[in-house]
Amino acid sequence: VGVQGEVTSLRLLCQQDSEVYATTMNRKNNYTRGNRFSSGSPGNFVVVRDPAQDLPFKCAFCERTFTTSNGKGLHELRSHPKEYNMRVPVAKKRARWSEEELSQLAEAEHDLKSKKQYASELDLSRDLEGCMVGRSLESIRGQRKLPRYVEIFNRLSNSRASIPEIGEGDEEANSVGSDEVFHASGHGTGITEALEVLVSKRPGEAFREEVLNGIVRAKLEGSEVFVRLEQYLSRMFVGQSSLASTPCSSGEGKLPLTCSGSNKKEQRSDLFSRFPEKGPSVSVSAPSVSDMGRKRRKALSRNEATQVREEFVEFARNVDPIPRRKCARVNEGLQGNQRLPKEKPMTARAKMRHLRLLRYRRLQELYKKDRSLAAKQVLQDMLDSKPGRNPEAVKYWAETMGKESTGIDVSVMTGRPRYRDNVWSPIYPGEVSAAVKLMDSSGATGPDGFSVRSLKCTPSRVLAKVFNLFLLEEKLPAFLMTSRTVLVPKVKEPKAPTDYRPISVSSTLVRLFHKILARRLTLASGLDSRQRGFVPVDGCAENLVVLESAIRSAKNYKRSLFVASMDIKNAFGSVAHEAIFEALSKSGAPDSFVTYVRNCYDGFASVVKLGRDTAQTTVRQGVLQGDPLSPILFNLVIDQIIRSLPETVGVQLDANTKLNSMAFADDLILLSSSEAGMRRMLGVLAGVSSKFGLIFHPGKCKYLAMIWAGKQKKMKIATDLSFEIGGGFMTPVGVTETWKYLGAYLGQIGIQPARLSLQTFLERIAKSPLKPQQKLYLIRVHLLPKLIYPLVMAPIRASMLNKLDRMVRVALTGKDGILHLPQSVPSAFFYAPIGEGGLGLMELRTSIPAMVKARFERMMNSTCHHVRAAAKGAANSNRIALANRFLRKTADGIPVTSAKLVKEYQAAKLHGSFDGKPLSEAGRVKGIHSWTCDGRMVMTGQAFCEALKIRINALPCLSRYNRGTEKPRECRAGCKTTESLNHVLQVCPRTHDMRVARHDKLVNRLGGYLSQKGFEIHTEPRIITSLGLRKPDIIAIKGEKGVVLDAQIGGAANLNAAHDAKMCYYSSSPEIKEWVTGKGAPDVSYGACIVSPQGIMSEESWKTLRGLGFSKGMLNSLVVTVMEQSTYVWHVFNRSTASYGWKRRRKRKWD
Template sequence: MEPYWRTVFTQPASNTAPDNITARDAIEDIWKPISANDIKAAKPAMSVSPGPDGLTARQLRAIPLPVLVRILNLILLCEKLPSRLANAKTIFIPKKAGSADPSDYRPITMASTLTRLLHRILAQRVDAMVDFNDQQRAFRAGIDGCRDNIILLDIILRSRFKSVRPSNIAILDLAKAFDSVQHSALMTCSRAAGIPEPMLRYLSDYYARGSTVLCGDGWSSDPIVPTRGVKQGDPLSPVLFNVVMDHLLRSLPNECGISVGSKVIRAMAFADDLNLVAETPGGLQTLLDHTSSFLDKCGLAINIGKSHSLSIKAFGHIKKSAVDVNERFTINGQPIKALSREDRWRYLGIEFEPQGRCMKAVAPQLAPLLQRLSSAPLKPQQRLFALRACAIPRMYHTLALGQNTISDLNHTDRMIRASVRQWLRLPNDTPTGYFHTPAAAGGLGIPSFRWLAPLLRRNRVRAWLPTPTPDPNNNMIADITQQYIAAELATCEKRLCDGGTQLNNIEQICKKWTKSLGDTIEGRSLSRSSDVTGQHSWVVDGSALLSGKDYLQCHRVRTGALPTRSRTTRGRHADRSCRAGCSAQETNNHVLQCCPRGHAARIRRHDAVLNYIERRLRRQGFEIAREPIIPTPAGPRKPDLIAHMGRFGIVVDAQVTNDQQNMRQVYSAKREKYDNDDINQFVRSTYKATNICHLPVILSWRGLWCDKSASDLLTLGTCNRRDLAVIATRVLIGGAIIHRDFTYATSVR
């Protein structure tokens, strides 16, 4: 590894640079003094790794702003970095799984976080002030470069086939572009772009003195000073590379290209991925020759093995187009591969064919990820977290910019639900809405590809044109780009129509699934889940709060999926009476709330809630009296506990209700029972409390809080929202224990 990359970084510099570059006036504001607002806008995230000096992002943020302003402005004044800040370390990230060859790794160079802060400020200024060519769309603030280039290539391919017009395209890959560009070319192109002389002197000194240490798995090299290339991982590097590519794009011959609407497109650049387009083979060869010559002067080279061309011939007299594999193009005399009609290629993560984006099923891409999650030694909550946070987001790019079908999206949703059902040991008749309803509304919060894909695509495509959305039925639309956008938006709108209801945003999709869950027997009792924020955070946070077994049991109780006679005989004529001999049907409500078999476990569930609240009250400094007997004219009253501290007293009584009761009514009944003169007088006389608060703690056996109880606990500061989730899991685990005791018992009433 080290010899290979040492050779790459220290290749002798040829000190060549492009000539005949049109220079622009220097933009002196790029090097103006740095302000506190500049630093606030560029401060690194807390997760940023430190450089060789060990200065973490947290430590950098702890430095007072006035001190940081002075340090950075002193560096600007000196036009050079201190030696310690100019040093860096380089680590290697594999480009693909199982990489063994050193060339299959990407070097990431990390300087001091202070150096990166300065360079991020300068990069933001260069990007905002330098007039870059619109055909370079990578590393540009406010520009969705992937979307723009993918849509533009799709428009060119589709429109040329549809209108039977010729087109020639070269898809080029630059070999180690960031690691090979000549420093002399950087300086020449930067000066021509308007970078002021003080910054040029700073960059020249930085690249002349800046050393790096190559670091691998248990090894590190001696410091080396790269003689070429920009440092991947440095915030300035993408902008400087864009400066070089900007001059290439501006220098392309005007007589070549393809008309797309009112514009002539000659190139589409995204970092080191470059597409050249022309109407004639001669035009494309001219672009290739010019590009190769320019890149050679910059120390860059085109990777012949990863580059290819596409030539589409038009036969107007028969109104047909054909891919010509015999039309070959060369780069420095070497031919590049010519694509055929059956060939496919990937561009920015999306598969293309000669007629545009091709259908690419999502399910086969997601299936290996689901299999890896299923076989990994993870807890079920960790699998669910990885699915939501890693596996599904990996598909968003394909969903938004690729080509897919409704049947494939539905198949993908079914595949995800099958895996989750297996991980959580849920029965096959678990409502579909439970999987896709947001966790805060009582579900698992797994996005549905069927509805997410058209929404993502519509939002990305709609943002491509600043003009109002065109009418797809208007035949007078002359611009081919607007015709394309109109057709794509019409398809997305059609897919987002749910039985006559248009779903225009993610909130409406979530409401659809929430209603779907609420319309089922199991989900009806979860319809008030969103009343209390945070009570369901245990579902999605993937933490170690619960063991895997307890997490599974919590979901079974939450969904009402515990096997009782009423549930297992649903749809059949069978005996549903309680196995304990009760004169009642064996339902979840009966087993968990009424049946004598579960009485002892119900007491333990109640005490688990109360004990947690007692610990929180003691932490606040309260003294606790458990179950005091209070004589009243209506009979003795025994609240669960009375907490007192100085002149402040709290009367607490907890209850776990069935899932069909109105918890607010239960809350009001508890208040009415204990908030009276007799009990208040007892608290005043016994505990010397004058400020008395009554706190009914009401939850349903499904782990749902009464909103008034949760609000009271939060207002008093006794519990935070995390505590609400913990108490909810205590209720759910207690419900699972009640059902277990009921099932294992053999006595009959």
């Protein structure tokens, strides 16, 4: 008997019928079927050698043998892919002409005939031989005679004749003939009329709007007001403490400056740079303080000098004080030659403790300031990394940004008709309000010191007037044409200048203005559908769907495919300014828009900064990084490159769709069905890109060559081809190799499985100096969402998703886990929504299939035709079918296909478990569970972990430990009842005093909040009633309103019933109402604050407290108080040895 799949030459010979069989089962089946009417039984078997099987199918690369040729071929393909691929021959003696080569021949013939006349067809064929590399003269002459080629040539000639040339002087091509088309200048487009309407309204007091109205009226009268506008903006929109939130009084407004650290020199020079019509140009070195006053005293007017003096005084006040080590003698009160005592050297253990405290303090401060940045440092293991000095990097990027582009030729750009949408039209307050709402309040502040928060406090009417003046002037003030460029490290320990990424931050006022213009330009520009970057679509997923569809189609339909992934060196920072201006003009933008962009880029300055090293430079190439207008301007340049590629080259996605390239910003992909077509596109791409200042990096450019060997019916991955680009050769992608494109790994079989480092990330979070609630926040908000994109884009594997979910649960549970939860906690507790009592983590096994289905089904309705064609292909259909197969189903059999169904599914699983059943009432009031997810330090880390254990019934007690066994579960305090968590926290006599303290703590917190709301508080008044003594916890009186409020920490079975019982208990006694009325509050109401030990509040209590003015934060604080005090109750139970209940009296000795 051989190994599975292998061949053995031994067979079984039946001595009765002399037949040879492979197995006894074959002999038995043959006997019973063929001789079922004869009597007898199969004879004995003898092992013999079958001569027909002496030549098995043996693997050419190992010793394995197979019964069939197909089995051997599959083994070689899977186990020896490189060797198998090398054996596939692709050399052809007489290679067939592909459709791309015939199109290339037709274009070459058309171009040659348009340049000169040929006396004979032989002369033309000889010139064509030089254009077609690898083709002989006889082959070219033969192809030109075929009807197939004649049809292609005629079709090309007709298409070339039908395309009109669009030039700058062609008025019919540049105008549409309607009022929607732009005029030559920005004037006359309704901007002046809009300003007249805005000025006619009554001005506000903030930002000295009456001064701005005077500037606008002067502009409408035809006066030159740019200098006045510049001075107004320099006073109103500079500095954090501007007049954004407080009205302006008469006189000049103060502009205090904030100075700290290494930024002092920049702010010193900025004191006088707000008057650009008189000030010096931007220089590398900042002037000294004494030089500023001496050189500028005569140049400034009296008012300007007064303002500068005030600003200088404010600057001096904000200068950092002298370091403590320099003034230690004064601080310590030392005199004469006395010296400070020497500090004792720290031990190694003390040093380690000191370093841990420093890391903890540093990370906690960063966490409070910017949680996203803190998470980034933790996940990338950059907590101990220091920025360090690197003057070479600052110098390199300053020189790169200030380098003038050479060899620029924009004559190859093609023009298009003018926009039908009015992009250079008036800006109204409504558009400003919509745009400013989209800006992040925590965004970086520009060099002028005016924050986004201050910008949001600025009246939209003021901003609209300023922006319309910018439209009329077609330029910006000089002090706004500066930016701060910060070098952000790409790696943990950067060394080379290219290990940094420059991030520029400009003025918030300019960013808002350009945000409005960018939105208009994006909607009106009509970019090529092959460009999916910086477009409001799911560009990454669409490009990956198209690329995988092309690769899979080539394999399924047995066609050759050539894919080239191009990488541009510093694409955004190297594109020529002239190319930007010409691309904007050729796209159909009005002349006013082009003039404005040209004025913005001419003389724009930036300060490159890394630590304390700074360098000023003038940006002479590249787009203004960080500016909202830059993405669309860069796309317009790439759009010209895409349109220059030959349309006759490409791959067929379906019968009516052919695609030769696609782009996502600067990430270009070229597609071709032949080697000649790919070489042609690379030549065109390199030639056009170099004329715009864009150079390719040959080492990072990769190609995948899939050549179909028709005779062998096999696909060969060629790696010996030489495609040249940027002065070097592109890197091939082999059979087992992949390349990264848009965050996914692709190879010769399409998108590969995701490569994740989840375990590494979890270990870094666990070891970080953060509290457990902060670590849980990082996992929920930053880590798990980080996995969505690679998992959705990669092929779905249920085993991988389950493994990743298990990693997260293991990191949170166990003795060494982040939350120290027992491993027996229901898994639904981690994934149920926060409002339903869970932790709100994302279960990848449930969520990813639903996301894949939703995301890739949207591709079928894409606005791009080639994306729709690819989405309807087999590759995308199989992906959606696999996602449907892995979808979870609810108890009713409904597939979990949306986020809402995912939440309902997880909540049902939690509430259906034994430990999660008390949380079934949590969904009634969802605003009190934020303490579990917001990552705030509302309690200590230990208390937080124990509060979660109380929530899910996971604190150690005998009923939980001995569940499912016959071991005793009676309370250790002698209560003769089961020792459950509810018994310990609510009933057991051992914890009575702590339960009273917990109740009093809740009452005190309630009274404190009511006092903040202006109520007069009476705590536990003793009121004698006909039904007995009544002692409500709180009676609050405010004016004529009185509230009788009682607090209770009860079980989670029926909280609303407990609330109603409390109200009935006090409202049934008229003496209580009389007591409250006697305090001058005839309007009496009753309420209760019912909270369970699991942190669930009664719905009626929620309504009562909200009616009294309690905020959600206050209610959340009440729940936190109960949870924290409940942990103390549990600790008292475990530490105490008190025993209660009936005991048998011991027999005394003298009895």
